[in-house]
Amino acid sequence: MLMLRSLLLSFLAISAFAQQLPNSSLLELPPRPEQAAKCPQVNEWSTPAEKSCYRTTPRYDETMDYVRRLAQAAPRQVKIENFGSTGEGRALVAVVVSRDGVFSPEALHRAKRPVVFIQNSIHAGEMDGKDASLALLRDILVTRTEAKLIEQAVLVIVPIYNADGHEHFGPFNRINQNGPEQMGWRTNAAQQNLNRDYLKVDTPETRAFLREWNRWLPDFLVDDHVTDGADYQYDVTFSIETDGPASDWIHKTLEPELFRRVTASGHVIAPYLDFLGRTPDTGIAAGVSTPRFSTGFAKQQNRPGMLVEMHMLKDYQTRVTGNYELLRALLAVVNRDAPVLVEANLRADSETIARGRDHNGTLALRYEPTGETEPFAFKAYRWKIEHSELSGAGWVQYSHDPVTITVPRQTTLKVTDEAKIPAAYIVPAQWTEVIARLELHGLLLQRLTKDWAGEVETYRCVTPEWQAQPFEGHHPAAWRKGENKPCRPSREKMDFPAGSVVVPMDQRAARVAMQWLEPLGPDSALQWGFFDSIFEQKEYGEDYVLERLARSLLDSNPKLAHEFEQKVASDQKFAASPHERLNWFLQRSPWWDQRIGLYPVGKLDSIGPLPLSPRSSRTDTEAVSGTNR
Ligand SMILES: [Zn+2]
Numbered sequence: 001m002l003m004l005r006s007l008l009l010s011f012l013a014i015s016a017f018a019q020q021l022p023n024s025s026l027l028e029l030p031p032r033p034e035q036a037a038k039c040p041q042v043n044e045w046s047t048p049a050e051k052s053c054y055r056t057t058p059r060y061d062e063t064m065d066y067v068r069r070l071a072q073a074a075p076r077q078v079k080i081e082n083f084g085s086t087g088e089g090r091a092l093v094a095v096v097v098s099r100d101g102v103f104s105p106e107a108l109h110r111a112k113r114p115v116v117f118i119q120n121s122i123h124a125g126e127m128d129g130k131d132a133s134l135a136l137l138r139d140i141l142v143t144r145t146e147a148k149l150i151e152q153a154v155l156v157i158v159p160i161y162n163a164d165g166h167e168h169f170g171p172f173n174r175i176n177q178n179g180p181e182q183m184g185w186r187t188n189a190a191q192q193n194l195n196r197d198y199l200k201v202d203t204p205e206t207r208a209f210l211r212e213w214n215r216w217l218p219d220f221l222v223d224d225h226v227t228d229g230a231d232y233q234y235d236v237t238f239s240i241e242t243d244g245p246a247s248d249w250i251h252k253t254l255e256p257e258l259f260r261r262v263t264a265s266g267h268v269i270a271p272y273l274d275f276l277g278r279t280p281d282t283g284i285a286a287g288v289s290t291p292r293f294s295t296g297f298a299k300q301q302n303r304p305g306m307l308v309e310m311h312m313l314k315d316y317q318t319r320v321t322g323n324y325e326l327l328r329a330l331l332a333v334v335n336r337d338a339p340v341l342v343e344a345n346l347r348a349d350s351e352t353i354a355r356g357r358d359h360n361g362t363l364a365l366r367y368e369p370t371g372e373t374e375p376f377a378f379k380a381y382r383w384k385i386e387h388s389e390l391s392g393a394g395w396v397q398y399s400h401d402p403v404t405i406t407v408p409r410q411t412t413l414k415v416t417d418e419a420k421i422p423a424a425y426i427v428p429a430q431w432t433e434v435i436a437r438l439e440l441h442g443l444l445l446q447r448l449t450k451d452w453a454g455e456v457e458t459y460r461c462v463t464p465e466w467q468a469q470p471f472e473g474h475h476p477a478a479w480r481k482g483e484n485k486p487c488r489p490s491r492e493k494m495d496f497p498a499g500s501v502v503v504p505m506d507q508r509a510a511r512v513a514m515q516w517l518e519p520l521g522p523d524s525a526l527q528w529g530f531f532d533s534i535f536e537q538k539e540y541g542e543d544y545v546l547e548r549l550a551r552s553l554l555d556s557n558p559k560l561a562h563e564f565e566q567k568v569a570s571d572q573k574f575a576a577s578p579h580e581r582l583n584w585f586l587q588r589s590p591w592w593d594q595r596i597g598l599y600p601v602g603k604l605d606s607i608g609p610l611p612l613s614p615r616s617s618r619t620d621t622e623a624v625s626g627t628n629r
Contacts, residue, residue: 045142049131049180054317057127057180060090060167063159066134067095074141076101077150084208087189090163092208095137097155105216108154112342114334117218118327119158119209122194122225122294124165124184125174128310129224132323133157149331152338156216162205164189176228179316195223196472198297199516199523200530201440213301214442214617219345220334221305223294224323227312230280231398232273233379235314236262236322239272241288241295242304244348249340250304254333261329267322268379272309276410279396280380286410288367290522291515300511302348304341306330349508356505359423359605363514365521366417373408380405419518420489421505422603426456426610427517429499431600434516434525438503439618441512446502446612453495454609456602459487459519461526463535463597474529487519487526487599494602502607504615517601526599537596541586543578550585560588 039053040046048058048066058066071078079096086092096103108115120129137157139146149155160166166184173185187193188205197206227237238258242250262269276282289296289307298305308326310319334341355361381398388395427435429448438445464477464486479486503513519526541549554561567584568575575581586592604610 045138047131047134047138049316049320050135052180054131054315054320055179055181057131057183057316059169060160060163063130063134064093067093067137067159070095070137070141077141079103081156081212083212085204086162086164087204088164088167090167092161092163092205092212093159094212095155095157095159097137097140097150097157099150099154102154109217112339113152113154114219114338114341115154115156115216116220116222116331116334117156117158117213117216118222118224119161119294120224121160121166121184122162122223123186124160124162124168125177125186126224126226126310127160127166127183128226128316128319128323129222129308129327130159131320132224132327133159135320135324136327146328146331149328149335152335153331155331156212156218158212161209162188162194174226174312177226177312178314190473193472195294196292198294199291199437199512200472200474200525200528201437202473207440210440210442217301218303219341220330221294221298221303222308222327222330223305224308225310226319227273227309229273229312230275230278231313231381231383232270232280232311233381233402234268234270234273235311235318236267236269236326237272237309237311238269238306238326239295240304240306241299243299244302244344244351246304246341246344246348249337249344253337253340254330257333258326258329261332262322262325265325265329267318267325269322269326270379272307278394279383279385280378281405281407283373283407284376284378284409286369286413288413291512292523296523297512300515301509302352302511303345352508352510353506355421356423356507356510359421359505361421362418363421363511363518364415364418365515365518366415367413368416369410370412370414372410372412374411375406376409378405378407417520419514419520420457420603421510421514422457422605424505424604424607425503425513425517426496426602426604427501427503428600429497429501431530434530434601435501437516437525438501438513441509441516442617443503443509443513444507444615444617446504446607446615448496448498448500448502449611449613450498451496452500452610453493455491455493456604458490458492458494458602459599460490461487461519461535461597461599466529466532476529477527477532485520490598492598492602494600496602502604502610502612504607519599531600534595534600535597537583538593539591541582541591543582546582546586549589549591550582553585553588 040050042051048062049056067080071080077097077099081094081096082091083094084092102108105115118129118133120133121127136146140149162184165186165188168185168189169182171182173183188203190203192203194203194205197203201207201210240250240255259269274285274287276285291297291300295305295307308323310323380403382401382403383396383398385394385396462479464479466475467478503517515521515523516525518524521527525531564584
């Protein structure tokens with residue numbers, strides 16, 4: 001008791017102490033070996049972070065002021081675009097940089113000049129990329145030491161994507177992170193994580209992003225973050241997700257170049273590190289980002305997406321300059337190899353279109369590691385694990401004593417779920433929220449001009465359980481463990497009213513539509529709960545009615561009695577529920593609603609026989625009406 005009390009008192013003392021200091025003080029550790037660098041020399045073009053010697057990061061207004069000064073200094077090469085508004089009404093700003101003042105996406109695509117989209121501060125407490133981007137823009141446009149980085153490439157840089165989160169500014173937003181003194185918050189003002197919203201599009205920020213993405217159709221996406229997780233020597237980690245024709249160039253040329261160039265700049269770089277357990281010796285996991293994430297989304301758009309994760313415990317100067325060096329290296333290689341990247345992306349688009357036209361392939365939806373590993377020389381800090389009387393478990397304590405250890409790294413993944421590519425999907429007109437997302441994704445759609453009924457391929461799904469805790473404002477479907485294929489393909493005759501939406505698969509963003517409409521896709525509309533009502537029984541039989549029904553069914557079908565007895569004998573929960581027992585008979589009668597669990601979206605082998613409007617994507621204003629602009 002006494003010990004508990006003194007523990008409690010010292011905890012309160014620590015809390016009181018922490019209230020007076022930035023959260024980085026919780027990381028009171030011996031000086032870190034990489035900590036260090038000297039403050040940069042300051043001049044009129046120093047970035048706000050440089051001016052403070054990386055103690056601080058600029059707020060939204062100060063960032064935009066700096067961006068406007070850059071635009072004034074190089075008016076021919078810079079265009080500032082407002083591409084939408086946040087929930088709280090802040091302008092979302094992109095800085096477009098073009099060597100010769102060509103800012104038309106169509107003209108640039110025609111000239112085969114790569115468009116590189118660099119977004120920062122999607123998690124606004126992780127703003128390293130913002131300060132790195134300001135310095136990079138200055139060195140491209142003003143000091144011109146890096147002017148060569150726009151010889152071929154055109155940059156679309158979003159300094160602060162999550163602008164509302166960024167202005168939820170304070171010293172206590174990132175407990176794991178070593179500076180700057182204050183920073184923004186992870187989510188937008190409605191507590192939505194924008195880096196889970198790329199497919200389901202719940203937020204005004206994602207709606208704005210999709211307009212900007214579809215307008216620019218970039219050749220390469222960069223998404224800058226800061227890690228959480230273990231401590232180690234690396235300050236720069238990254239991964240590039242790709243599965244198309246660009247893969248060869250990325251793995252054989254770009255990635256080795258990034259390692260070489262960033263290492264030469266004095267930073268310590270590794271592939272993105274996701275450990276199988278708490279500590280690095282457990283091994284490095286292989287994984288795939290689902291399309292809820294920026295990089296997973298880019299891949300479904302046939303474009304490479306690079307996740308940058310700066311290490312949270314490195315000082316802010318090390319992190320910002322490391323992020324800068326990675327961007328500089330990337331842009332150097334993209335400029336040098338511009339035709340390779342652009343051609344690969346165009347090929348990826350035509351391959352997607354061809355697969356939709358021939359509709360005989362499959363799209364991978366889920367993966368798992370094969371178990372194959374290779375040894376990886378990992379630059380660790382020595383750690384020890386002591387028993388913690390507070391947690392009752394092991395307490396991992398990292399030193400700053402560098403050591404290289406060999407750990408297993410997973411190398412390969414296998415597909416565990418895939419879906420057949422149809423000629424088109426057909427979504428009944430009444431599923432307006434599902435259709436709205438297809439429109440926001442800029443997909444080419446057609447509409448039924450009159451009612452149509454026909455046989456389509458679809459799915460019959462068992463009723464899922466739903467996650468008890470909300471996740472991103474939803475309670476996603478979670479099928480019972482061991483449930484094998486909860487949705488099974490089924491050919492059904494279905495009715496589609498006029499206005500139903502047909503999504504042809506011979507279009508470049510077809511994979512986005514498939515991820516949204518295939519019920520077993522990890523981020524599908526069904527997973528996020530947009531189709532929950534198909535699992536609800538809407539009419540019930542009174543027990544005295546069902547008792548009569550059951551008896552008449554049993555009289556007319558003796559096999560049913562045997563089936564029923566077996567069910568009662570084998571399923572305790574069922575046996576104990578009078579409602580389920582009587583409902584079992586309703587399910588075997590013509591009164592049962594056959595649509596329960598029937599997925600309402602159809603997959604078509606051909607759209608030939610359908611009465612259809614011409615293809616179009618909705619314009620910006622139509623697609624965003626009702627949203628905050
Ligand atoms: Zn992040």
